[in-house]
Amino acid sequence: MTRYNPGREERDRRELAEAVAAARAELARVDAKAGIALSVSGGAFSILTATAALATSLPTLARVVLIVAAVLTAAASTAALWALRPTLPRHAGTGVLGAARVGTARGLLAGLADTPERERLAADVVCLSRLARTKYRRLRIAVDALIAAVAVVLIALVVLLATLPQV
Secondary structure: OOOOOHHHHHHHHHHHHHHHHHHHHHHHHHHHHHHHHHHHHHHHHHHHHHHHHHOOOOOHHHHHHHHHHHHHHHHHHHHHHHHHOOOOOOOOOOHHHHHHHHOOHHHHHHHHHHOOHHHHHHHHHHHHHHHHHHHHHHHHHHHHHHHHHHHHHHHHHHHHHHHOOOO
16 A cells, blocks of 8 residues: 655646646647748649649650659658648647636536546646647658659759750
């Protein structure tokens, strides 16, 4: 049987509160990174599609490769948007979202009284950490698609240079 240790409980509460803050900071970081990925992929998509559509004098193979690169940048944009998409927890949620699900002030107070703070903080850490991990996975897909698009654009350049008349 474990004995009640107020010092340990306070230390656990403090560490859990720090972990919640760290998880929220990670969510802010991944959202900022996904926003940058979306900007880059959206701009690249615009340039690639315009070039593929308007540069009719390009060799067919080069245009096809540019279209493939445009598709990859569209996939990167989609993955970045997917990372930025708000995800509402199916159950209680954390912070304001959790309070919104309760419905009444009395219900919120009852829930706070029934659940020890350490338990609430631990649940917040788990929920926020899972959300951050999911967002980072989606961001990685976006970055991988952008890297593939850059490689495909390089292939298009090689094709273009190979088909230019020799001077």
